[in-house]
Structures are given as structure tokens and as C-alpha cells.
Amino acid sequence: MDVVSDAISAMRIGRPSSQRLRVGGRWCTRLAPYEGAGFHVVLAGGCRLLPDGGGEPVALGPGDAVLLPHGTGHVLADGPVDPAEASRAVPFEEVNGTGIGIGIGIGSPGGAGRATELLCGKYRLDRSRAHPLMAELPEVVHLPNRVGEHPELRTAVDLLARELDDRRPGSCLAVPSLLDLLLVYMVRAWTADAEAGAWPAVLSDPVTTAALRALHSDPAAPWSNERLAAEAGVSRATLARRFTGLVGRPPMAYLTWWRLTLAATLLRSSDAPLASVARRTGYSSPYALSHAFSREFGVTPGKYRLPAPERHS
Structure with missing residues (x-):
């Protein structure tokens, strides 16, 4: 993707x-x-x-x-x-x-x-x-x-x-x-x-684009700054400077945000078990995903998955 x-x-x-x-x-x-x-x-x-x-x-x-x-x-x-x-x-x-x-x-x-x-x-x-x-x-x-x-x-x-x-x-x-x-x-x-605008500049920068393409292609992979820098063909310091300056957050912070956003999409668009959603988004267990998800969205994955009237009941 x-x-x-x-x-x-x-x-x-x-x-x-x-x-x-x-x-x-x-x-x-x-x-x-x-x-x-x-x-x-x-x-x-x-x-x-x-x-x-x-x-x-x-x-x-x-x-x-x-x-x-x-x-x-x-x-x-x-x-x-x-x-x-x-x-x-x-x-x-x-x-x-x-x-x-x-x-x-x-x-x-x-x-x-x-x-x-x-x-x-x-x-x-x-x-x-x-x-x-x-x-x-x-x-x-x-x-x-x-x-x-x-x-x-x-x-x-x-x-x-x-x-x-x-x-x-x-x-x-x-x-x-x-x-x-x-x-x-x-x-x-x-x-x-x-x-x-920030994102037209992001998408025209080859280093940042290469890093984003890698993260979006396999968000569940065990990414690190070193591995991502190698994927983009630059040093860790160069990646951190260009990615953070253009995207507005460091590479690993962006990855965490994207994994949780992807988890939210899977929760609403499928009936996949929480363990499956955790695996697909790079979390070691349903508990680890639930903890991070609640911190980001202010609600547990189970409540987020419910239809809107039930979430507020």
C-alpha cells in the first residue's frame, strides 16, 4: 500500500x-x-x-x-x-x-x-x-x-x-x-x-516517501530507526531529521499512530478477533494493543467496535 x-x-x-x-x-x-x-x-x-x-x-x-x-x-x-x-x-x-x-x-x-x-x-x-x-x-x-x-x-x-x-x-x-x-x-x-502544505512536500521527498512506503507496506514488522534508515538508504540521523521535519513527528511515533489507526479501521470494518487485529498491527498481544489503543482513542477496542448508540449507553 x-x-x-x-x-x-x-x-x-x-x-x-x-x-x-x-x-x-x-x-x-x-x-x-x-x-x-x-x-x-x-x-x-x-x-x-x-x-x-x-x-x-x-x-x-x-x-x-x-x-x-x-x-x-x-x-x-x-x-x-x-x-x-x-x-x-x-x-x-x-x-x-x-x-x-x-x-x-x-x-x-x-x-x-x-x-x-x-x-x-x-x-x-x-x-x-x-x-x-x-x-x-x-x-x-x-x-x-x-x-x-x-x-x-x-x-x-x-x-x-x-x-x-x-x-x-x-x-x-x-x-x-x-x-x-x-x-x-x-x-x-x-x-x-x-x-x-506539508504533505505535498512529504510526497515529493524521496527519503521520507521511501520510509513511509516501507511502514505502510508492512506496519506489523519489527521496525526500528536503524532498519527504516537502511530501507530508505540513508543514515539514521538523516532519516530522523528529514522525516520529523516534514511529517511533524519522528518515524517510530508515526508508526505507532498508524498502527492504532489501522487497528481502529479493522475493528470497525471486520469481525476479526482482537488477537488477530493485534498481530496484523504489530502488537505482541491483545493486552498490549488494548493498552495502547485506550491511550490513543480514550476507549477500549471492544467499546470502539460497538455501534455508536451502544458505545454511549
Whole structure:
């Protein structure tokens, strides 16, 4: 595994959802904040996105993609939106609940404004297991459609749009898989384009990347600073300096945190016995894992595994 794949897999829960909308005339709709990440891709036309909290509006054109990795509430509209218009925006759930917007216009079909086609979707994420790479993503990641940039992202969008246009045998498996692929490509595009931030720098540093790849490939191995430095091809002092300076914590501290995060993911996503989870995450016994897990998460592994209502009973 690699860091981007693991960072997404650790947080992801359930299946993603998506829908294709065709909107026209004067329209304005609001998506409330949610537990997860959302995205929009403009397949035709254009619109404006206004994030909650006074964020800068984003103009979206044909082929543009936008990721909202922290589930930020926002308004989508056919053009510039003032606060009064935003307050009167139609809730997105009402739009979908009435069927309006699926192949017809939202608002006044004969009004001003060009027709716009949007591919919209959501991912369910557990923020208690957020990798720092995902936590560092800005509230809005705008990925403009530029010739020659991120061709794999454009291919995934095209494939997804075709699957949603014409549901063929296997679509029930193809669509969620393509949505997962789209999220990977959007995060990858941000790490490639970002001009600032710790994790784009981490992933461009060969020494730190080699160390992270080793830790994520086999987190249960008996890693030490010496062994990890040898894996990265540098001295122990060089590894400690570069890894700690970029990642923000020493290699072994990162390993401990990642092992516990992986244990949390296994507890919620499988019924594996605690002894098995301990072995897979590098702990010598269920007791050793339980002690470290309780210190990190403030709850025992058994309680963490219970459904939310039972955890609080």
C-alpha cells in the first residue's frame, strides 16, 4: 500500500453515492454540511460554488472538478450569489426528493442562464481516523480542466458519466469502484498541484516517501530507526531529521499512530478477533494493543467496535 491509498482507506466507510443533474434557467440550491467528502464535476455549462463560512466563491466551467474533503456546506447556483439569494436557496434534498433537476431544470425553465450538467457525489468518512494528509486538504479543492493536466482524472469522469447515462450489466459494481477511483485521482491531483502544505512536500521527498512506503507496506514488522534508515538508504540521523521535519513527528511515533489507526479501521470494518487485529498491527498481544489503543482513542477496542448508540449507553 501507499500513503494516499491508506489515508483514504482508513477513513472510508460505506458506499459512495452519486447522481447526474441537468439544470437550467435561474437556479440556486444548497447542500448542508455532512460527515464525509463531496464532489462536483461540471460536464457541460458552468456554475458558481459558494462555501459556507465566508469562503471565496469558485467559478466552475466545463470539465472542472471540485472536491469538498471536509463536508463543507455550500451553495451551487447558475451565477454570482449574494447573501440574500443564498439564504433562499432550495435544499438539495428537496430537489432530489421531488425529482426536479433530473433531466429538467431547477427553478424557472424558461429563465436566463445556460443549461448546466453536473455530476455530484458524496463519500462517507470517519473523521476519528483522519490521516494528516486528508486533514490538511483545504475546504475546497478546485481542479480546473486544463489541456494535458491529470488525464487519468478526466478518463475516470468520462467513464463514470457513461455508466450513469446508460446503466448496463455490472453497473452496480462499476459505479462505486469508479467513484473510489475518482477520489484517489482528485487527492493525487491536489498533491501534485499544491504550492504549499506539508504533505505535498512529504510526497515529493524521496527519503521520507521511501520510509513511509516501507511502514505502510508492512506496519506489523519489527521496525526500528536503524532498519527504516537502511530501507530508505540513508543514515539514521538523516532519516530522523528529514522525516520529523516534514511529517511533524519522528518515524517510530508515526508508526505507532498508524498502527492504532489501522487497528481502529479493522475493528470497525471486520469481525476479526482482537488477537488477530493485534498481530496484523504489530502488537505482541491483545493486552498490549488494548493498552495502547485506550491511550490513543480514550476507549477500549471492544467499546470502539460497538455501534455508536451502544458505545454511549
